Amino acid sequence: MKRLRLRVRGQVQGVGFRPFLHGLAHRLALTGWVLNDGAGVLAEVQGDALERFLAALAEDAPPLARIDAIETDAIPAQPDETGFAILASQRGAVTTGIAPDAAVCPACLAELFDPADRRYRYPFLNCTHCGPRFTITRALPYDRPQTAMAGFPLCPDCAAEYADPADRRFHAQPTACPSCGPRLSHSIAEVLAALRGGRIVAIKGLGGFHLACDAFDAAAVERLRARKQRNGKPFALMVANVASAERFVEMEAAERALLEGVARPVVLLRRREAPTLPASRAPSLPRFAGEGLESPPLRSGGGLGRGQASSSSTLPDAIAPGLAWLGVMLPYTPIHHLLFHEATGRPDGTAWLERPQDLALVMTSANPGGEPLAIGNDEARRRLEGIADLIVDHDRDILIRADDSVMRVVAGAPAFLRRGRGHVPTPIRLPRSGPPVLAVGGHQKATVCLTRGDEAFLSQHIGDLDNAATLEFLEESVAHLRRILAVEPVAVAHDLHPDFQSTRFAESLGLPTLPVQHHHAHIAAVLAEQGEGGPALGLALDGFGLGPDGGSWGGEMLLVEGVGFTRLGHLAPLAQPGGDVAARQPWRMAAAALARMGRGAEIAGRFAACGPADGVRRMIEAGINAPPTSSCGRWFDAACGILGVRAVAGFEGEAPMALESLVRRPTVLEGGWRIDGGVLDLTPLLESLLQINAQEGAERFHGTLAAALVAWAMPELAARGLDRVALSGGCLMNAVLAEALSAGFAARGVTALLPRRAPANDGGLSLGQAWVAVQSLLQEGLPPCASPFPPA
Numbered sequence: 028m029k030r031l032r033l034r035v036r037g038q039v040q041g042v043g044f045r046p047f048l049h050g051l052a053h054r055l056a057l058t059g060w061v062l063n064d065g066a067g068v069l070a071e072v073q074g075d076a077l078e079r080f081l082a083a084l085a086e087d088a089p090p091l092a093r094i095d096a097i098e099t100d101a102i103p104a105q106p107d108e109t110g111f112a113i114l115a116s117q118r119g120a121v122t123t124g125i126a127p128d129a130a131v132c133p134a135c136l137a138e139l140f141d142p143a144d145r146r147y148r149y150p151f152l153n154c155t156h157c158g159p160r161f162t163i164t165r166a167l168p169y170d171r172p173q174t175a176m177a178g179f180p181l182c183p184d185c186a187a188e189y190a191d192p193a194d195r196r197f198h199a200q201p202t203a204c205p206s207c208g209p210r211l212s213h214s215i216a217e218v219l220a221a222l223r224g225g226r227i228v229a230i231k232g233l234g235g236f237h238l239a240c241d242a243f244d245a246a247a248v249e250r251l252r253a254r255k256q257r258n259g260k261p262f263a264l265m266v267a268n269v270a271s272a273e274r275f276v277e278m279e280a281a282e283r284a285l286l287e288g289v290a291r292p293v294v295l296l297r298r299r300e301a302p303t304l305p306a307s308r309a310p311s312l313p314r315f316a317g318e319g320l321e322s323p324p325l326r327s328g329g330g331l332g333r334g335q336a337s338s339s340s341t342l343p344d345a346i347a348p349g350l351a352w353l354g355v356m357l358p359y360t361p362i363h364h365l366l367f368h369e370a371t372g373r374p375d376g377t378a379w380l381e382r383p384q385d386l387a388l389v390m391t392s393a394n395p396g397g398e399p400l401a402i403g404n405d406e407a408r409r410r411l412e413g414i415a416d417l418i419v420d421h422d423r424d425i426l427i428r429a430d431d432s433v434m435r436v437v438a439g440a441p442a443f444l445r446r447g448r449g450h451v452p453t454p455i456r457l458p459r460s461g462p463p464v465l466a467v468g469g470h471q472k473a474t475v476c477l478t479r480g481d482e483a484f485l486s487q488h489i490g491d492l493d494n495a496a497t498l499e500f501l502e503e504s505v506a507h508l509r510r511i512l513a514v515e516p517v518a519v520a521h522d523l524h525p526d527f528q529s530t531r532f533a534e535s536l537g538l539p540t541l542p543v544q545h546h547h548a549h550i551a552a553v554l555a556e557q558g559e560g561g562p563a564l565g566l567a568l569d570g571f572g573l574g575p576d577g578g579s580w581g582g583e584m585l586l587v588e589g590v591g592f593t594r595l596g597h598l599a600p601l602a603q604p605g606g607d608v609a610a611r612q613p614w615r616m617a618a619a620a621l622a623r624m625g626r627g628a629e630i631a632g633r634f635a636a637c638g639p640a641d642g643v644r645r646m647i648e649a650g651i652n653a654p655p656t657s658s659c660g661r662w663f664d665a666a667c668g669i670l671g672v673r674a675v676a677g678f679e680g681e682a683p684m685a686l687e688s689l690v691r692r693p694t695v696l697e698g699g700w701r702i703d704g705g706v707l708d709l710t711p712l713l714e715s716l717l718q719i720n721a722q723e724g725a726e727r728f729h730g731t732l733a734a735a736l737v738a739w740a741m742p743e744l745a746a747r748g749l750d751r752v753a754l755s756g757g758c759l760m761n762a763v764l765a766e767a768l769s770a771g772f773a774a775r776g777v778t779a780l781l782p783r784r785a786p787a788n789d790g791g792l793s794l795g796q797a798w799v800a801v802q803s804l805l806q807e808g809l810p811p812c813a814s815p816f817p818p819a
């Protein structure tokens with residue numbers, strides 16, 4: 028008879044771990060006990076099947092558990108012991124964390140559609156393996172009184188399940204049933220009728236309200252777009268399952284896994300219909316050829332059998348105008364599932380869940396005016412008035428907002444475009460442990476990051492800090508993270524830019540502050556999540572970040588060593604006529620590129636229809652209000668402007684997304700670049716685009732840019748004996764570019780490290796800032812970002 032003491036670390040509380048161990052011990056006829064304490068789960072097990080027990084522990088753990096370590100010690104057996112007990116939590120227990128929100132599990136779905144079950148069609152059912160977590164938790168310990176369920180005393184039936192170690196709702200803090208839990212304001216039938224009637228419905232979800240409408244109803248989609256003033260920004264689509272999604276999009280195994288995972292992000296998937304450029308948005312340049320862009324018919328057997336909508340078998344273009352991808356997500360709350368269940372005639376059982384369904388919903392964040400997502404019932408009524416025709420809410424509060432995560436598969440693995448619900452507050456492991464620090468990110472797509480030991484807690488997506496409400500959300504997110512982690516930071520890291528709201532907030536905290544250069548932070552974020560100590564070479568391909576020289580950076584080759592970095596090179600500077608406004612008007616960057624080619628005289632003729640073309644030419648030539656920038660994003664804009672792909676962008680990133688959409692197969696123009704003294708100049712590539720159509724140009728721009736970047740970085744890598752290169756910055760959300768770079772480096776024996784746990788864009792900045800600050804504190808006395816400046 029052997030006895031083991033086990034320590035299990037990781038996300039092992041509030042996820043059904045103790046009932047799992049209890050059940051496992053019973054099956055294997057083991058005795059002992061298990062309890063939660065401040066470090067995770069502690070257990071003692073005794074019997075003959077300990078090997079099998081340990082194997083099952085690692086393999087069959089509950090779906091929401093994340094085991095970071097299992098430590099075992101052989102201890103003396105206790106011959107008289109009988110049974111296996113779940114003991115009361117020890118003092119200081121449940122400090123190890125809160126799980127992210129998770130999609131309804133299969134066991135709960137079986138109950139939801141079983142007419143004999145007491146939770147049949149109950150919109151708030153959940154268990155220890157699924158349901159709300161992060162968004163309903165106010166503070167530690169993670170216990171019902173600290174959640175939005177505090178006001179819902181358990182009924183006797185629920186209380187019995189909650190107390191039964193053999194039940195999958197044992198200590199399920201958010202558990203509820205129709206007699207004791209939250210209630211929905213409208214019946215599912217009413218909600219569906221409104222959607223089918225073309226109305227825009229606000230539906231309270233896990234991390235905030237969505238605005239929903241029937242995705243096949245072009246008028247409703249246009250109305251939603253007009254009311255939300257969304258300027259062409261794509262809407263996400265919710266469909267019942269993979270079989271339904273496949274009518275609209277293509278999908279590989281990795282994408283399917285992402286779509287069906289418990290985090291249920293919005294996944295960018297390639298549309299079956301090729302995109303067309305909406306006439307109203309495309310500039311009237313003659314070169315935009317339509318070959319290859321006609322919409323092929325949908326595959327037959329699409330199964331669109333529903334009345335009117337079947338006559339138009341494709342989705343309205345207004346969902347994602349001119350883009351090759353659709354953002355698709357699957358249902359993740361019981362309310363979502365019930366809508367599809369209602370739409371398909373309320374079948375019993377779960378077989379229908381796998382079959383293609385006709386209903387498809389636009390589901391977009393209810394964040395009018397670029398302000399944070401609405402979460403409160405009164406707030407929704409106030410802020411969504413005039414946008415939503417119907418507001419569907421309930422009496423379970425959302426305590427912290429979390430937008431849907433947005434992901435795509437890049438170079439064969441998942442990458443974040445936006446990190447939110449389903450992923451926060453899962454920590455990212457840092458290469459080293461250090462003092463707790465806070466980092467507040469940049470200006471756009473802000474996130475904050477709080478560290479505890481070697482764990483970095485990257486917040487959910489907060490948004491662009493353009494308004495007071497978003498700044499308030501940032502402050503709330505910091506307070507919430509401090510509360511749920513019980514951590515007080517000793518320093519705060521921020522961007523080098525003195526005028527960012529985030530920088531001002533950092534300075535208001537009364538803590539030592541550490542400025543971190545923007546692109547240094549981008550590269551540090553990749554190194555942090557991938558456990559790379561450095562020195563490391565990084566390419567930061569980005570929009571805008573302030574350099575220590577006061578210049579506008581964004582296409583940088585950096586050598587990062589510990590807390591410092593060296594700028595080894597950068598993209599050739601382009602004038603940015605009009606400053607910030609040029610970031611939304613790609614034609615201005617095209618004009619700057621023309622001037623660089625010595626073809627300034629052509630600017631007025633080519634761009635007369637786009638804006639004050641001759642004025643822009645004069646600004647560029649006189650160097651007035653046309654600051655130079657080495658931004659890779661602006662080089663993308665210049666290509667878009669030259670090729671006539673979005674002369675003016677409705678939202679940040681629209682033009683390069685449209686350009687990427689056109690690429691089928693990147694091509695390389697030999698001689699398309701020049702490298703001189705560390706400066707990579709793409710002018711020959713841009714000049715060649717004047718001669719070809721948009722699709723050919725898009726393919727040439729992507730392929731040649733990637734080849735040029737590889738050619739630029741290789742000598743620097745070789746000179747230092749490095750075989751890895753870190754890639755980050757907003758341009759790496761472009762899968763074509765990321766994949767071409769990965770392949771290009773791989774062909775030369777270099778591994779490209781891409782951001783996987785944090786977004787490549789500014790949403791990942793706070794992670795990099797935090798990692799630089801942690802290292803800086805560990806090596807006291809060193810400045811956070813010494814920047815020896817090489818000749819440019």
Ligand SMILES: [Zn+2]
Pocket residue numbers: 131132133134135136153154155156157158
């Ligand atoms: Zn469940």
Ligand SMILES: [Zn+2]
Pocket residue numbers: 181182183184185186203204205206207208
């Ligand atoms: Zn109940």
